[in-house]
Amino acid sequence: MLEVENVTTRFRSRRGVVHAVNGVSFRVGSSEIVGIVGESGCGKSATIRSVLGLIQPPGEIVGGRAVFDGTDLLAIPAGALRRLRGSEIGFVAQNPFGSLNPILSVAAQFHNLIVAHRGRLSRKQTRDMALQALQSVGISGPERVLDGYAHELSGGMAQRVVIGMATVLGPRLLVADEPTTALDMTIQRQILDLLQDLVRKRERSMILVTHDLGVVAQYCDRVVVMYAGKVIETGPTAQVFARPAHPYTQALLGSVPRRGEEIGILAGRVPSLIDYPPGCAFSNRCVHALDRCARIVPASRPVAGEDGWNVSCHLVSGDADPLSREEDVRAHRAG
Amino acid sequence: MPIVQVRNVSKTFYRDRGPGVRAVNDVSFSIEEGETLALIGESGSGKSTVGRLMLRLIEADDGEIVFDGHDVRRRSPEELRRLRATMQVVFQEPYESLNPRMSIGAIVGEPLEIHERGLSGRQRAARVAEMLDEVGLDPALAGRRPGALSGGQQQRVGIARALITRPRFIVLDEPTSSLDLSVQGQILRLLQDLQKRLKLTYLYISHDLSTVSYIAHRVAVMYLGQIREIGSVDDVVNRPQDPYTRALLNAFLSPDPTVRTRDTYRLSGEIPSPTQVQRGCFLYSRCPSRIEPCASTPADLRQLDPGHEVRCIRAPLSQPLVTVNPELRTFGGPPRPTQKQQA
Amino acid sequence: MSERVLTQPGRRRSSAMPAIVRENAPVVLGLAFIVLFLAASFFAPLPYGPTTPDPLATSQPPSALHWFGTDANGFDVFSRTIAAAQRDIPLALAGTLASLVLGIVFGLLVSTKSRWSERAIRGLDVFQAFPLVIIGTAIVTLTGNRLESVVLAIVLLNVPRFMRLIRSEALALRESRFIEAARALGASPLRILWRHILPNVMGITLAQSSIAAAHSIIVIAALSFLGVGVSPPDPSWGLMIQEGARQMIVGDWWIVVFPGFAVLVTVAAFNLVADGLQAAADASQ
Numbered sequence: 001m002l003e004v005e006n007v008t009t010r011f012r013s014r015r016g017v018v019h020a021v022n023g024v025s026f027r028v029g030s031s032e033i034v035g036i037v038g039e040s041g042c043g044k045s046a047t048i049r050s051v052l053g054l055i056q057p058p059g060e061i062v063g064g065r066a067v068f069d070g071t072d073l074l075a076i077p078a079g080a081l082r083r084l085r086g087s088e089i090g091f092v093a094q095n096p097f098g099s100l101n102p103i104l105s106v107a108a109q110f111h112n113l114i115v116a117h118r119g120r121l122s123r124k125q126t127r128d129m130a131l132q133a134l135q136s137v138g139i140s141g142p143e144r145v146l147d148g149y150a151h152e153l154s155g156g157m158a159q160r161v162v163i164g165m166a167t168v169l170g171p172r173l174l175v176a177d178e179p180t181t182a183l184d185m186t187i188q189r190q191i192l193d194l195l196q197d198l199v200r201k202r203e204r205s206m207i208l209v210t211h212d213l214g215v216v217a218q219y220c221d222r223v224v225v226m227y228a229g230k231v232i233e234t235g236p237t238a239q240v241f242a243r244p245a246h247p248y249t250q251a252l253l254g255s256v257p258r259r260g261e262e263i264g265i266l267a268g269r270v271p272s273l274i275d276y277p278p279g280c281a282f283s284n285r286c287v288h289a290l291d292r293c294a295r296i297v298p299a300s301r302p303v304a305g306e307d308g309w310n311v312s313c314h315l316v317s318g319d320a321d322p323l324s325r326e327e328d329v330r331a332h333r334a335g
Numbered sequence: 336m337p338i339v340q341v342r343n344v345s346k347t348f349y350r351d352r353g354p355g356v357r358a359v360n361d362v363s364f365s366i367e368e369g370e371t372l373a374l375i376g377e378s379g380s381g382k383s384t385v386g387r388l389m390l391r392l393i394e395a396d397d398g399e400i401v402f403d404g405h406d407v408r409r410r411s412p413e414e415l416r417r418l419r420a421t422m423q424v425v426f427q428e429p430y431e432s433l434n435p436r437m438s439i440g441a442i443v444g445e446p447l448e449i450h451e452r453g454l455s456g457r458q459r460a461a462r463v464a465e466m467l468d469e470v471g472l473d474p475a476l477a478g479r480r481p482g483a484l485s486g487g488q489q490q491r492v493g494i495a496r497a498l499i500t501r502p503r504f505i506v507l508d509e510p511t512s513s514l515d516l517s518v519q520g521q522i523l524r525l526l527q528d529l530q531k532r533l534k535l536t537y538l539y540i541s542h543d544l545s546t547v548s549y550i551a552h553r554v555a556v557m558y559l560g561q562i563r564e565i566g567s568v569d570d571v572v573n574r575p576q577d578p579y580t581r582a583l584l585n586a587f588l589s590p591d592p593t594v595r596t597r598d599t600y601r602l603s604g605e606i607p608s609p610t611q612v613q614r615g616c617f618l619y620s621r622c623p624s625r626i627e628p629c630a631s632t633p634a635d636l637r638q639l640d641p642g643h644e645v646r647c648i649r650a651p652l653s654q655p656l657v658t659v660n661p662e663l664r665t666f667g668g669p670p671r672p673t674q675k676q677q678a
Numbered sequence: 679m680s681e682r683v684l685t686q687p688g689r690r691r692s693s694a695m696p697a698i699v700r701e702n703a704p705v706v707l708g709l710a711f712i713v714l715f716l717a718a719s720f721f722a723p724l725p726y727g728p729t730t731p732d733p734l735a736t737s738q739p740p741s742a743l744h745w746f747g748t749d750a751n752g753f754d755v756f757s758r759t760i761a762a763a764q765r766d767i768p769l770a771l772a773g774t775l776a777s778l779v780l781g782i783v784f785g786l787l788v789s790t791k792s793r794w795s796e797r798a799i800r801g802l803d804v805f806q807a808f809p810l811v812i813i814g815t816a817i818v819t820l821t822g823n824r825l826e827s828v829v830l831a832i833v834l835l836n837v838p839r840f841m842r843l844i845r846s847e848a849l850a851l852r853e854s855r856f857i858e859a860a861r862a863l864g865a866s867p868l869r870i871l872w873r874h875i876l877p878n879v880m881g882i883t884l885a886q887s888s889i890a891a892a893h894s895i896i897v898i899a900a901l902s903f904l905g906v907g908v909s910p911p912d913p914s915w916g917l918m919i920q921e922g923a924r925q926m927i928v929g930d931w932w933i934v935v936f937p938g939f940a941v942l943v944t945v946a947a948f949n950l951v952a953d954g955l956q957a958a959a960d961a962s963q
Binding site: 416419432493 | 854855858859860861862863865866869873874877878
């Protein structure tokens with residue numbers, strides 16, 4: 001459904017060029033929920049904003065492709081992409097109140113959105129569509145919500161309205177950027193269940209950007225783990241979580257607090273995205289790092305025998321040359 | 336002998352117009368020396384207000400707060416200031432809680448300026464360096480401003496400032512909720528190490544079950560200003576008896592994909608406004624296990640087992656309502672990856 | 679790799695040094711200009727006596743003899759423009775400094791939400807409603823016509839502005855987490871004001887003081903028009919501008935333009951200093 005290939009995005013800043021997204025590739029199959037996970041500054045939001053054409057100067061997409069249904073989203077004019085966004089691709093942001101206009105009624109916002117994509121329709125027609133959308137996101141009493149304003153809604157309700165607006169035109173791909181981070185735990189669960197429902201029942205696909213491993217584990221079929229603007233591991237959630245191949249994925253999963261166990265400590269800091277390091281971006285924090293890790297960028301390669309499970313690490317060498325294998329083993333003994 | 340006791344404390348906030356918001360409603364608990372009590376709840380539950388009331392950063396309307404034999408609410412301003420050397424707080428937003436115009440050294444040294452006036456500048460600097468080292472910061476950072484530090488480092492500064500006067504009791508108000516997972520781990524470990532080394536007593540305020548079950552000895556679950564259930568982590572997490580606790584645990588998302596947590600026990604609707612006066616049980620309007628009498632009978636905390644108190648009048652409920660139970664015992668996640676996967 | 683990371687902080691610091699110099703350059707530049715101007719007004723040999731008119735050379739346009747021309751009374755505009763700095767700059771500086779100090783003290787005092795501080799602010803409203811002419815006249819009646827009266831007028835006009843500014847900033851700051859942290863540490867109200875609130879309102883207060891200094895120049899002019907402070911024939915930019923403005927009708931532009939330009943560059947110099955100070959304060963944040 002969506003194939004992102006080698007997307008590279010940079011931001012100009014006073015201190016230099018920020019390498020926010022560095023050759024990110026992943027794919028989203030139909031009826032699939034893909035989680036993009038990583039810590040702050042890993043480029044997960046910048047990645048999906050690049051794909052959706054939401055990067056503004058001083059940001060600039062330097063290269064790559066994002067093929068959605070045969071169209072390269074990065075190659076088509078801004079107007080065409082805007083038409084796709086909202087109708088074919090629905091977007092749900094973290095803060096629902098940021099997505100809603102405070103001075104327009106919910107009905108008016110639905111009307112504007114629908115008319116922008118579907119051309120002249122009467123208020124009555126758009127209202128019917130909006131009612132249906134609100135019902136499908138589990139809002140009881142949608143009439144009252146339609147005539148109300150954003151500030152009258154609770155956080156959970158507002159996010160439901162945003163999801164309703166994102167899905168009213170029947171998009172086939174949903175992109176949700178931390179859709180529940182601002183919400184309470186019990187509400188988070190409801191919203192995620194709702195999103196999952198909307199994907200499964202209508203054979204849509206979804207990209208779920210999150211920092212929460214629980215969200216990925218419980219809702220995503222596949223996971224894309226990002227670090228310093230790169231995808232370092234991607235694969236089926238169950239496999240990746242059970243046997244993480246990349247040392248960063250291992251460290252991240254090891255940071256989850258568990259009662260009666262020591263928390264794994266990941267020392268050091270993410271490298272500067274301005275002075276982007278040569279070689280593997282994680283090598284300065286990696287306990288297994290070899291000499292070449294700091295010099296040579298590891299290519300993404302399949303983890304042995306697993307379909308669609310790829311990792312970018314010199315230490316995981318499915319079919320690597322025997323010499324490096326030996327080196328790995330030595331490193332392990334030393335570590 | 337508990338080091339802190341909170342007895343029947345209440346607080347209502349009044350706005351310019353309209354009815355008051357009863358943020359904390361007759362809350363009582365105690366914390367033993369060296370123990371961590373977690374207050375868990377969603378936004379609006381009053382958990383942060385309890386922490387501030389205990390330190391008298393805001394004044395309680397009613398009740399008693401006894402810290403180390405002193406009734407905190409009855410101390411004179413001067414006595415209270417002296418008492419503050421022994422009870423401290425670490426806030427949620429590390430950056431906002433540090434004065435941007437002060438150096439790290441000045442921030443961490445300020446409590447000494449206030450409480451140990453006899454120290455010379457050099458002695459103070461030495462204590463600051465020692466403290467920074469203790470929380471895992473390079474003492475050379477003393478000359479930097481907070482803005483030059485990462486979130487994790489800023490929170491370490493906040494912890495150093497709280498600990499430099501050697502307090503005995505610390506309120507931790509969501510100390511890791513704005514931090515990344517890997518940084519959160521570092522801070523939690525640090526807090527745990529410090530507790531053991533310095534015999535600290537913690538009130539750990541959080542909405543996050545996984546950190547609570549990691550760091551706490553006992554848990555109090557709050558909802559609409561009331562404690563719904565209080566007991567050991569084992570009791571509350573593994574044998575929850577209050578419907579609210581159950582719903583909260585049920586909403587927890589396990590980071591282990593092989594454990595399918597299902598949101599089967601769910602409260603209806605959203606948190607009602609705390610201005611609405613409710614007769615009977617506060618959870619009545621949302622509770623899936625409610626019965627007739629819940630609407631009118633006030634639900635009071637009562638002891639179920641020693642040290643395990645519950646508000647629900649139906650407790651103990653016979654049927655185990657939390658389907659994710661086996662998972663919650665350890666909270667979590669896949670088996671810790673010990674070795675790198677061999678290809 | 680690990681070496682790279684270790685050297686980074688050092689590299690950053692060395693590159694930060696020129697940044698601090700760069701941020702302080704406007705301060706140095708502005709101060710240098712003001713000091714030079716002041717020194718020139720006292721010590722520079724002027725082509726003509728600033729208070730001795732030449733009745734034979736009235737309303738002359740700029741020439742090799744009279745660089746900035748002469749006014750209707752035959753005063754040399756160049757000499758007067760330079761000499762006016764003697765009074766105008768010290769008066770403006772003294773007034774602004776006094777306003778700054780008093781404004782900070784009173785501003786911090788009323789920076790609570792208590793009832794009496796709200797009353798004090800309401801009192802200011804009434805006071806600020808009086809126009810400058812009335813205040814000026816009142817001062818002269820009360821204190822007599824002295825240079826100190828000018829300073830007093832500047833103070834009376836500016837202190838309420840500083841108070842309001844500091845109060846509104848401080849009230850916002852009081853809600854911040856680090857003030858709560860300071861209270862939790864046991865910091866006294868005085869310490870909170872001095873160590874936590876004051877440093878955080880200084881930046882904006884300094885910016886305001888540059889505006890106040892610029893405004894003072896204009897106040898001095900307005901007061902001398904009322905006969906307060908600098909009185910003719912002593913030169914003052916404000917007086918020169920007012921007199922020159924009348925001559926504009928007959929096309930004698932030079933009488934008003936040159937003192938006007940002097941005011942402009944002096945105000946710009948004050949602004950440079952204030953901006954530089956604020957930038958330096960922000961950079962240290």
